[in-house]
Structure formats: structure tokens, C-alpha cells
Amino acid sequence: MTLTAERTHRPAAGHRGGGRGGGWQRRETLMLMLPALVPVLVFSVGPLLYGIFLAFTDARSGRNAVTSFVGLSNFGDLLADGDFWASFRIGLVWAVSVTVLQFLASLGLALLLNENLRFRSFARVLALVPWAMPPVVIGLMWRLVYHPNAGILNSVLQDAGLLDHNVDWLNDFSLALPAVIVVGIWTGMPQTTVVLLAGLQNVPKELHEAGHMDGASTFRRFWSITLPQLRPVIVTITSLDFVWNINQFGLVYVLTQGGPGGQTRLPMLFAYEEAFRYGFFGYAATLGVAFVIVVLALLSIYIGRQMREAN
Amino acid sequence: MRRPLQYLALVAYMVFLAFPLVWLLSTALKTSQEMASLTPTWIPRHPVLTNFADAFTEQDIxxxxxxxxxxxxxxxxxxxxxxxxxxxxxxxxxxxxxxxxxxxxxxxxxxxxxxxxxxxxxxxxxxxxxxxxxxxxxxxxxxxxxxxxxxxxxxxxxxxxxxxxxxxxxxxxxxxxxxxxxxxxxxxxxxxxxxxxxxxxxxxxxxxxxxxxxxxxxxxxxxxxxxxxxxxxxxxxxxxxxxxxxxxxxxxxxxxxxxxxxxxxxxxxxxx
Incomplete structure (x- = not known):
């Protein structure tokens, strides 16, 4: 939802009316800002900086635990930790597949909603519902769908002759991750669809008309007019989706708690367990810092490449 | 030819988006006996509201x-x-x-x-x-x-x-x-x-x-x-x-x- 933040360069109209001096105005601005500034500084900027510091310590969860600076040794442990790498691999598979499939599904839906079809407004409303639901309810709902005995998925697939026995989707070693990925796609579709639809509506109609006159086919017009026009929107929303997905926690925690046998233990579930089950605050913070570096690196490669191709 | 295909696709999307919600509603309306049966159905055989009453009394909801x-x-x-x-x-x-x-x-x-x-x-x-x-x-x-x-x-x-x-x-x-x-x-x-x-x-x-x-x-x-x-x-x-x-x-x-x-x-x- 924070896409709005993209609009950074709107010049704020510097208003100096009524002959007031700059100093007076600065003090007034500060007074007005202070109530909002203090909580953000104390409860999120400060903790964030302290969290980065913790990554270089051996902090434990105990109230009176003695913390000492250990330099980069946590990072060394992390690189040698097989469980971390397993979790990291799962996280990448999850984030890339959800982001890509979500994008393709949402693009398809946005293209349909942009056409003059019947029931379009009903479909638009329906497409927004997952956005409003509590993530916990989404997780519980899909657990009902995937339930081995009482779930509808097994029943439907058996009626269609695609299955001959009940499958325990969320407890199967090879099926749990794909099953969770489907829920991830379902959950994130509204935001992506809304953004892509807005992008489509901003593609100038004249371009399409010109393409039509030149005899370009529908597909051809989509490929050489719509997609290039949409590129900035696509890059923005897929980057954000990727960041949101790789940092996902609640949905998967409710669905599988990371099981079976760690097959769906996303990196943030791993970090949560390290911190709040085993009490390794420092180590969990190290994972967080390592993650910021990896995500920023991946994003800059992706965005950089897209920008080069656009030019 | 395009229109029917578009409607088909739109219906497919709506099914994907709506079926978990329908299932949640259906489960909420079923009796515990029906939940225990081995053949789940979309529409509850004997829709009841007792689950909502139970939800209020159980688990400190x-x-x-x-x-x-x-x-x-x-x-x-x-x-x-x-x-x-x-x-x-x-x-x-x-x-x-x-x-x-x-x-x-x-x-x-x-x-x-x-x-x-x-x-x-x-x-x-x-x-x-x-x-x-x-x-x-x-x-x-x-x-x-x-x-x-x-x-x-x-x-x-x-x-x-x-x-x-x-x-x-x-x-x-x-x-x-x-x-x-x-x-x-x-x-x-x-x-x-x-x-x-x-x-x-x-x-x-x-x-x-x-x-x-x-x-x-x-x-x-x-x-x-x-x-x-x-x-x-x-x-x-x-x-x-x-x-x-x-x-x-x-x-x-x-x-x-x-x-x-x-x-x-x-x-x-x-x-x-």
C-alpha cells in the first residue's frame, strides 16, 4: 500500500505568508511535527539501529543476559549454518515463484477488467476481498480448503478423477511448498491487479488507435504498445511484491508453522524461531542484516537491468 | 470469438478468487456430524447457525x-x-x-x-x-x-x-x-x-x-x-x-x- 510514497518529488509549496520570519515558522513546524516524530524515532528508527548493532553481538533473550561484542562471528556462523541455507533456498523459491505467478495472474485479470465486460464491477469488488481480510483468517480458510478429510480440494479432485486418495497437502514433503505458494498468489493478487489496472488505464488511447490503423494484431499491440508503456509500473510493483514476499511471515506461520520438516520454513520463520524460541537475539538480528543486504543487491540488479533495457 | 474466451477467463478468475470464501462460509454452516463425514459437500445438508453461537462461547473469542x-x-x-x-x-x-x-x-x-x-x-x-x-x-x-x-x-x-x-x-x-x-x-x-x-x-x-x-x-x-x-x-x-x-x-x-x-x-x- 505504500506505493503512494513513490511520489517524492512533488515540490512542497514553500509558503511564507503574513510577513512571518523563517525561524518562527520553523519552530511552529517542529512543534506540529514533534508528536508524530517522537514515537517513530523511539519505537522504530531507534530499535532498527539497535537491531543492526545487535547483529554484531551475542545478545540472548534473558532479561539480565550479559551481551558482548563479537564482531563478524555471527556472520561466519550464519554462512556455515545448513539450516539457514535450506531456509534461504526455500525463501527464494517462494518469493520468486509467488512474485512471478502473482504478476502474470494479476496482469491477466487487469487486462480483463480493463475490457468492457459484463459483471466487471462485481469481479472488481471480488478481486479486492483478499486485501481486506486478516492474514490469519486467510491462512485458516486455506487450511480448511486443504484439509485432508474435511477439505474441499481433495473432494473436488477425486470427483474429477484426478486423485484416488486423500492428500494431506500441507503435511506432504513435496506438496507443502507449492500449496503454500498458491495461497501466497491468492493473497497478493488484489494490490498487484489494482496497480496494473491503473497502469493500463493510463496508456494513451491514441497509441492503440494508431497501432490499429497500421494493422497490428491484438497481441502485437499488447507486446509493442501496452507492455513498454506499462514497464515503470511493472518494475515498481514486482519489486515491492518481491520484498513483501521474501519478508512474509504470518500467512505461512498460520498455514504450516514452517513444516513439514522445515519444507516451508521461510527465512523470517527461521529468524523468529532463533529469536523467540531459542533466544538467540544476536544471531537472528544477523540474519536480518544479511537479508537486507541480499534483498537490496537483488533489487538493484533487477531495477538496474530493467532501466538499461528501457533506454 | 474473443468475447466468449474473455468471459471464460473471467469466470475462471472469479472461481479461483471466490471458492475459498464459499468454502469458509459452507464450513461455518455445517453441523459437527456433517464435518466428520468422509464426503464433504459444497452446500451444507442441514445448514445451522450453532457454530456462530459456539464461537461466542468457546475459547474466549x-x-x-x-x-x-x-x-x-x-x-x-x-x-x-x-x-x-x-x-x-x-x-x-x-x-x-x-x-x-x-x-x-x-x-x-x-x-x-x-x-x-x-x-x-x-x-x-x-x-x-x-x-x-x-x-x-x-x-x-x-x-x-x-x-x-x-x-x-x-x-x-x-x-x-x-x-x-x-x-x-x-x-x-x-x-x-x-x-x-x-x-x-x-x-x-x-x-x-x-x-x-x-x-x-x-x-x-x-x-x-x-x-x-x-x-x-x-x-x-x-x-x-x-x-x-x-x-x-x-x-x-x-x-x-x-x-x-x-x-x-x-x-x-x-x-x-x-x-x-x-x-x-x-x-x-x-x-x-
Missing amino acids: VGSALRSLVVAVATSALTIVLALPAAYAMARYRSLVNRLAVGWVLVSQVFPFILIIIPLFMVLRSLDLVNTLPGLMIVHVTFVLPFALWMLQGYVRAVPRELEEAAAVDGAGRVRAIVRVVAPLLAPGVVATALFAFISSWNEFLFALVVLKDPGVATLPLTLVKFTGAEGVVRLGPLAAASLLATIPSLVFFAIIQRRLRSGLMAGAVKG
Whole structure:
């Protein structure tokens, strides 16, 4: 939802009316800002900086635990930790597949909603519902769908002759991750669809008309007019989706708690367990810092490449 | 030829989006005997509302719903009180804070929650606010604030400055001009922001999981997650009913503000 933040360069109209001096105005601005500034500084900027510091310590969860600076040794442990790498691999598979499939599904839906079809407004409303639901309810709902005995998925697939026995989707070693990925796609579709639809509506109609006159086919017009026009929107929303997905926690925690046998233990579930089950605050913070570096690196490669191709 | 294919695709999308919701509703209306049967059906054979009654009596659903309500209402009220003056200043005066606020909204997306939640937990522990509702409220306010600030300053900007100045010239005085002229025009935006804060807090799970360890103070999402125990399929009916009830406030409020949220998203993403 924070896409709005993209609009950074709107010049704020510097208003100096009524002959007031700059100093007076600065003090007034500060007074007005202070109530909002203090909580953000104390409860999120400060903790964030302290969290980065913790990554270089051996902090434990105990109230009176003695913390000492250990330099980069946590990072060394992390690189040698097989469980971390397993979790990291799962996280990448999850984030890339959800982001890509979500994008393709949402693009398809946005293209349909942009056409003059019947029931379009009903479909638009329906497409927004997952956005409003509590993530916990989404997780519980899909657990009902995937339930081995009482779930509808097994029943439907058996009626269609695609299955001959009940499958325990969320407890199967090879099926749990794909099953969770489907829920991830379902959950994130509204935001992506809304953004892509807005992008489509901003593609100038004249371009399409010109393409039509030149005899370009529908597909051809989509490929050489719509997609290039949409590129900035696509890059923005897929980057954000990727960041949101790789940092996902609640949905998967409710669905599988990371099981079976760690097959769906996303990196943030791993970090949560390290911190709040085993009490390794420092180590969990190290994972967080390592993650910021990896995500920023991946994003800059992706965005950089897209920008080069656009030019 | 294109139209039928398009409708086919649209129907496929609607089925994918709607079937889990339909299943949730269907489960909520089934008797426990029917839940235990080995052939689940879409439409309940004997639809009943007993699951909703059970949801109210079991597992402290009502208690945790009340706690969620207290936290969510306090979060939205406090968010508005803290954010409104700052939003006014952001919209009317050029300042460094504008850019910082925007920067912070973006930065807070990239940083994984674990980096903030561990130190935040330590801070709350030293203030003796772990396992308390005010503790959770503080966390929710902090994390709703940047986006609320951004929403609100957009609404302030939409109120023409000339109106405010004209009222001031007419001798109304600056504060009275703001109260009489700006406030009424701003009210819809304030309501939208407050509802947004309410939904964020009401739905929130992760911070609640860390801050509220004691089941006696659990909010609704925490209680729902603990609902499914070892008892198996018999309990799924009340769970589905409780889940549906928990969704209603968010869904209603979201319906009210979705146009504004959507236009906000579009303005940011498209005109970037």
C-alpha cells in the first residue's frame, strides 16, 4: 500500500505568508511535527539501529543476559549454518515463484477488467476481498480448503478423477511448498491487479488507435504498445511484491508453522524461531542484516537491468 | 470469438478468487456430524447457525475480540491525534521531514521485521509493557503512523489554501479559520485514515504474537490461531464461524475506504 510514497518529488509549496520570519515558522513546524516524530524515532528508527548493532553481538533473550561484542562471528556462523541455507533456498523459491505467478495472474485479470465486460464491477469488488481480510483468517480458510478429510480440494479432485486418495497437502514433503505458494498468489493478487489496472488505464488511447490503423494484431499491440508503456509500473510493483514476499511471515506461520520438516520454513520463520524460541537475539538480528543486504543487491540488479533495457 | 474466451477467463478468475470464501462460509454452516463425514459437500445438508453461537462461547473469542477492539480503536484515535498536526505542517510548509517521512515508509518496507521486533521487544520489556494492551497499541501506532501521515497530508493539500486565507482575512483568526473552514473539508480524509489504522491494527498478527505471550491478553488473531487444537474436524465449524465474524469489521471498513486507497495507490504508482 505504500506505493503512494513513490511520489517524492512533488515540490512542497514553500509558503511564507503574513510577513512571518523563517525561524518562527520553523519552530511552529517542529512543534506540529514533534508528536508524530517522537514515537517513530523511539519505537522504530531507534530499535532498527539497535537491531543492526545487535547483529554484531551475542545478545540472548534473558532479561539480565550479559551481551558482548563479537564482531563478524555471527556472520561466519550464519554462512556455515545448513539450516539457514535450506531456509534461504526455500525463501527464494517462494518469493520468486509467488512474485512471478502473482504478476502474470494479476496482469491477466487487469487486462480483463480493463475490457468492457459484463459483471466487471462485481469481479472488481471480488478481486479486492483478499486485501481486506486478516492474514490469519486467510491462512485458516486455506487450511480448511486443504484439509485432508474435511477439505474441499481433495473432494473436488477425486470427483474429477484426478486423485484416488486423500492428500494431506500441507503435511506432504513435496506438496507443502507449492500449496503454500498458491495461497501466497491468492493473497497478493488484489494490490498487484489494482496497480496494473491503473497502469493500463493510463496508456494513451491514441497509441492503440494508431497501432490499429497500421494493422497490428491484438497481441502485437499488447507486446509493442501496452507492455513498454506499462514497464515503470511493472518494475515498481514486482519489486515491492518481491520484498513483501521474501519478508512474509504470518500467512505461512498460520498455514504450516514452517513444516513439514522445515519444507516451508521461510527465512523470517527461521529468524523468529532463533529469536523467540531459542533466544538467540544476536544471531537472528544477523540474519536480518544479511537479508537486507541480499534483498537490496537483488533489487538493484533487477531495477538496474530493467532501466538499461528501457533506454 | 474473443468475447466468449474473455468471459471464460473471467469466470475462471472469479472461481479461483471466490471458492475459498464459499468454502469458509459452507464450513461455518455445517453441523459437527456433517464435518466428520468422509464426503464433504459444497452446500451444507442441514445448514445451522450453532457454530456462530459456539464461537461466542468457546475459547474466549468474545474477550479477545473486545481486546482487539480496544487496541484498534485506541490505535486509530492516537494515530490521528499524533499525525494530524504533522500532516498539516507537511502539507503547508516545505520541510526536510516530508522527505524523511517518505524515505522512512520505503526503508521500513525493505527491512525485515526481525531487525525491529527484537530491540522493540527489549524496549517494551524494560518499560514493563510486554503482555499488556498499551504495549501492543504503541507498536501498532508506530507502524501505522508513516503511512497515515502520508495519507493525511494528501488530504490537507487538497484543501485550497486560499479558503483558509480568505477566512483569516475576514477576521476569523488563524486557528478559528482552520477549525471552521479546514476541519469540515478534512473530515472525510480523517475518517478514511482512522479506518485504515483500525483495519491495520485489527488484522495485525505478528507483533501481537511477540508482544502478547500470555493467553489471558491475546487479541483475536492470536486466539483464532490457537483455536485449532488436537480436537480435529469437530471444531472446524466454530473456527470457520469465528473467522467469518473476525473478518466483518475489516471488510465493512475496507469497503468504505477502498476507493481512496485505490486512488492513493494509483497516484503513487502510475504518476511516479
